[in-house]
Amino acid sequence: MPDNVTPISDLQESKLVPFDSIYLDPNNPRIAPENPPGYHDDAALFDLSLQQDLERRVSDVYEVATLRDSIMAHGWVPIDSIIVWEHPKRPGHYVVVEGNTRTVALRTLRGERLDAEVKKLERLKKNPSRFQEELRVQQDTVDRLEAIRAQTTQLRVFPVLAKSVEQLQAILPRLLGVRHISHAREWKPYATNLYILSLYERLFRERHGTKGALRLEDDLVNAVAEMVSLGATKARRNIQAASAFTHFKRDYEDRLPEGEKLSDEDHYFFGKRPANPSFQ
Secondary structure: OOOOOOOHHHEOOOEEEEHHHEEOOOOOOOOOOOOOOOOOOHHHHOOHHHHHHHHHHHHHHOOHHHHHHHHHHHOOOOOOOOEEEEOOOOOOOEEEEEOHHHHHHHHHHHHHHHHHHHHHHHHHHOOOOOOHHHHHHHHHHHHHHHHHHHHOOEEEEEEEOOOOHHHHHHHHHHHHHHHHOOOOOOOOHHHHHHHHHHHHHHHHHHHHOOOOOOOOOHHHHHHHHHHOOOOHHHHHHHHHHHHHHHHHHHHHHHHOOOOOOOOHHHHHHHOOOOOOOOOO
């Protein structure tokens, strides 16, 4: 089978699940907290406060506002699949492994945005003759949002065919690599390299445990390269760049002038050559 084709055996047939049963993935390297919980700890995965923090992280990293505007204008059109994993310890609870941005956009529209617009409509209705045109526009806004909520009460998703964490971790690199590393829907460079780094770090910690500094080992680099269909040299360079930029942001971003911060595009300079001599 060609490298750019995802085996259908990786996914189950699509199914409808309640919208409130799907949860953001705190192990996604683009939005993960400093110490992601992994997939074994179901209590951490589905923790409400963590989910709220992840919503903020997704909004900071991705163009959620643009997506919300599009859904408002056209309604919910599920062109891109939302891929989930049903946790074996929590039947009926689904982790979104692909589609976190769409999930956050829908959460906002169905929740705080709808609530705010309904309250505004109620205020306008108290004096309809004075705000006649504004009232008409506001009613249309609320109608659109209520239609979106109705359309997404049950969401069509594609579950990953994995009954254990180990099976999930074996499938995800192939599944996400096909979609975002070697496909038209490619992630931006920093997102790609963060994901590759996360794969390497998982293999390294499985071998060496949690103690000791992360270092590159050829056979592990080769294993990650094979997971995501990249050459070993490119995989090594991507791991080094992601590690160097991540550490640089952590150590130096607070020294920038007030109101300034490093952007993902700054990662480009770290991809030109290894910037962390201790990690080679």
